[in-house]
Amino acid sequence: xxxxxxxxxxxxxxxxxxxxxxxxxxxxxxxxxxxxxxxxxxxxxxxxxxxxxxxxxxxxxxxxxxxxxxxxxxxxxxxxxxxxxxxxxxxxxxxxxxxxxxxxxxxxxxxxxx
Amino acid sequence: xxxxxxxxxxxxxxxxxxxxxxxxxxxxxxxxxxxxxxxxxxxxxxxxxxxxxxxxxxxxxxxxxxxxxxxxxxxxxxxxxxxxxxxxxxxxxxxxxxxxxxxxxxxxxxxx
Numbered sequence: 001x002x003x004x005x006x007x008x009x010x011x012x013x014x015x016x017x018x019x020x021x022x023x024x025x026x027x028x029x030x031x032x033x034x035x036x037x038x039x040x041x042x043x044x045x046x047x048x049x050x051x052x053x054x055x056x057x058x059x060x061x062x063x064x065x066x067x068x069x070x071x072x073x074x075x076x077x078x079x080x081x082x083x084x085x086x087x088x089x090x091x092x093x094x095x096x097x098x099x100x101x102x103x104x105x106x107x108x109x110x111x112x113x114x
Numbered sequence: 115x116x117x118x119x120x121x122x123x124x125x126x127x128x129x130x131x132x133x134x135x136x137x138x139x140x141x142x143x144x145x146x147x148x149x150x151x152x153x154x155x156x157x158x159x160x161x162x163x164x165x166x167x168x169x170x171x172x173x174x175x176x177x178x179x180x181x182x183x184x185x186x187x188x189x190x191x192x193x194x195x196x197x198x199x200x201x202x203x204x205x206x207x208x209x210x211x212x213x214x215x216x217x218x219x220x221x222x223x224x225x226x
Binding site: 033035040041042043044045048088090100101102103104105106107 | 147162172202206208
């Protein structure tokens, strides 16, 4: 079963606008990671945020984590056509023998129009 | 530094055949994980190996097996292929199990 659920399923914006994607999950986590995937190729790692962190930045990316609500958001500022891709959140659940096993959501398809 | 590499890039097999997929992790990484991604869905966890030992197994049948070698490279084997095994198979490596996982380009398997 999918641990993370992204919202929206699809997002269409103009270049220069900001894009926000949300992820909800069900169980306690060690960390949450965001990935980008272009046209069914390999996943590109964007950001890892640990359960004791609330916000991280990397270039035009900002990730927040609210463990009380079991949710995370990815903000891409000043989007570019090259940001067009599928974006996935993946959770590393805490406890048991599941450490290091990432559980992915269905992804958000982002389209940035020039 | 080279990223995670996988071979082959594409593979076409027929039902009932067996397939072996290969993965070389980033230099220095000791953990390798395998994921299956069918079209339109997120990747699903198959196996994780750390220091040549299986540390995790997803909800996949026994037809799926894997191993990790002393140089930390890994192989994923799938026996008795079914049409439903058609997918992109992704390998990911990390330094240790709690760190970022970096993915390879994947192997596209088509079962006819």
